Amino acid sequence: MEKENLLELKNVRKVFGQTVALDSVSFTLYPGEIHGLLGGNGAGKTTLMNVLYGLYRKDDGDIILKGEKVNVQGPRDAIKLGIGMVHQHFLQISNFTVLENIVLGTDVNNRYTMKLEDEAKKVEDLCKHFGLDVDLNATMDTLPVGTRQKVEILKALYRGVDILILDEPTTNLTPQEVDALFVSLRVMVNDGLSIVFITHKLREVLSVCDRITVLREGRNITSLVRENASEEIFVRAMVGESMDIKNSIYFSQGERKPVERGETNQPIFQMEDISLVNKDQVTLLKNISLTLHPGEILGISGVAGNGQRELAETVIGVKQPNQGKITLRGEEITEKTNEDLFKMGISYIPEDRLHDGFLPKANVAQNLILGYHRNKPYSDGTFINWKTVFKETRSQIKEYNIKTSGPDDIGGNLSGGNIQRVMIARAFSMPSDLMIAHNPTRGLDIPSMDFVYQKMLKRREDGFATLLISEDLDELLRMADRIAVIYRGEILGVLERDQFDKYAIGRLMSGIKDS
Template identity: 80%
Template sequence: MEKVNILELTNVRKVFGQIVALDSVTFSLKRGEIHGLLGGNGAGKTTLMNILYGLYRKDEGEILLRGKKVNIQGPRDAIHQGIGMVHQHFLQISNFTVLENIILGTDVKNRYTMKMEGEIEKIQELCQRFGLQVDLNTTIDTLTVGTRQKVEILKALYRGVDILILDEPTTNLTPQEVDALFESLRVMVNDGLSIVFITHKLREVLSVCDRITVLREGSNITTLDRKDASEEVFVRAMVGDKMDIENSIYFATEERKAYERSSIAQSALQLKNVHVVNKEGVTRLKAVDLDIFGGEIMGIAGVAGNGQRELAEVVTGVIPVNQGNISLDNTDITMKTNEDLFRMGISYIPEDRLHDGFLPKANVAQNLILGHHRSQPYSNGTFINWKTVYSETRKHISEYNIKTSGPEDIGGNLSGGNIQRVLIARAFSMPSKLMIAHNPTRGLDIPSMDFVYQKMLERRAQGAATLLISEDLDELIRLCDRIAVLYRGEILGILVRGQFDKYAIGRLMSGIQLENQPA
């Protein structure tokens, strides 16, 4: 029997200033299905669902819910209508328990005595029914990302929603946690729930979704049942004619040749017994030993918050080492400043593009030379040659597809993705022995991601070293010659290309050490 639509969005339009985020987008959701909303960064997926959840107001269009026209005023109204949303960044109070986070904002039966036996029973029944086991008395700040996500899903289910929106739900999950999530989602739809699954990962929608809609640049491209879908159709739908798919790294199917290190090769970067303790006295890096060689891309995997940022910042001189030594080409750089290291041939793409390495009140040209403004070709060491600066900036704007009115455009006018392109252009445009790239493709569309991958492999072919720190495990597997896994500030294991295994990496990300690991 044909399933009926529980939700229909028709000709939805949303404009932010001069940017058309959604252009007459249509989307439907059937009762008891997982509908994948697929597209690259900036396609309009999250914007569309934010309208449904009441976070944004549509400029044009119509929403039908269970056959009736609705005008959702905000998240509280959406929940009242039976719509819940789990965002990429969880809305939780870290020092509250799981139980307290779930019931927060709801009517408690015994609000004066705060006896919550009824609420606990209801939540435990949901945990059991949907395979979302979690200790209700544990505080949020002690939980893994995967368990915290279960709490967010339980919050929505506890409020009685029958439409659940999941925004990039596999971000920061280990492969094992992804499998468990997919099993729970299938139980939910079999129980009558309807799920919108927002993602940019093609293989995930083909694995878990019943239908898939592709958005690109705010417009509908196609909607297909999974049984009628092929990877090739969706690849073309996601990127259009903007990309040479056959020669891309992002969609490559052939295994890339592993890095072959000479027996006499010297480390480009070496960390020996590096410890970092933060201002609160918490150890963020513990006894880190790591060698990276010229012509190698070394990846760092791990769930966010396990020392990745501290590793990047200690290598680039942003924060000091408490113990241990760091060497660049056999020269001790442990006590060197950030400025010294840039001069010595280190380039850096920081994780936080809005707070590190970008000046919103400076113009695009000034941001593109930031940190290199005293070096050739921009300066003779005393004066900046602005003619050269603007000439080079125009080249970078074109090559890196930075959407801006020109070199004199104020940096704060750029979108997040274009700010990221500025940081990438700056790092790749200056010659460097070692690049530290921390989540370099976050916020980029697929053609831009592939462009960055091509640039990294060009560096590799030229003999330069790269430390790629990424929360996207697929990205690390595509590019890296070795992958080290950080867990609570320690390197638990290092795997070499040809022996990459998502589940082995996932176990290391969870703190489970492997036996007989290659170095």
């Protein structure tokens, strides 16, 4: 017998400009289940839930809640109907306390007194009940990401929702925090809540969800009960028929040997005792020493905002370290600027592609040569050889699958994923001894991610070094030969590939050093 639906989305359609983000997507949620909404980037998962939460207006389709058709005009309506959503980017006020953030925007009758004792009691009960351990009087900006996410969940629970949507909740959590989150989710469901869990990580849905719906390119692919389905079915549903899963790196199960670092093998890149202090005397990087050998991929793991960006910018010469020494192929480059370094052969995939890497008003060809516009064959030093550049651009558009009308298409016309492909094409198109890749696969669908991984392994075979800074621990475990963990600008530990352990890395990520 079919269970009664708590919520049903019927044939929802959403169009942005010319792209169809959702093409007649349907979705049902039963009471008391954790429902995984699985798919790669750009599959339409978040869009679908944003429609439900009232952030987007649907172009077509119905939302049926407890058997009644409802009209959600905005998040306020959604919350009234008992639907809460935790976004990937938290909406919090950083200099308010946890409690203030939680009650903010609700109808607490304390306009003149700011008395929150009763509310504090309620929230404390919620914390205890669901195992969400938070200090209510702490100021928001002092808290780690994992805790801030708990606050966001508490916000929804406090408002008495019975449907909770979590958008990629495990991004930026350490493995320990992920486990704790899953335990809490289970408690909530046992308590009668229903949860929609948006993610692109297959393993997570398999471990925590009761039912799973897969979206791809804005369409329903399949909806299955967890026990009835094998991993392969989901993999195939996520990536489509065309992808070669057997040879993919994304789904590979096989063991890879770490790179051989012989005694005689001179390192390509070395930084010794690097420290960086900003204008306000805040230490951003502290005594960092890293070594990269030919053909090595060194992963940098850490929760976002622990100095990754500063590290990348110090390596590429944008920031000058206050102390320490950096060498590239034995030559000291500590004092060299990024202009010199790009000429010497480094490449960079910036984390924040829109601000740090992309020229929206310039065309695709101009975008692809940024940083290499003084190098051969693009330029003889004075004049740019646009014929060569356009030829190269055309072949890169093809190779990297950039969706654009051609080399003279204006950058601003490109979508986020395609902009990322431009970043990747630019970095991989030039031979470089050292590549600094910061979250290189952000915003890419799985086949494109796999393509990047293939390219990275090719670099490895060719004996080039890659510094892979990533907030996606799975990516690092897949790709890196060694992983260094950064915490508050300090490297707390370096693990070899054969000692990789998610939980050990997780401890380091939260600043706990094993003795």
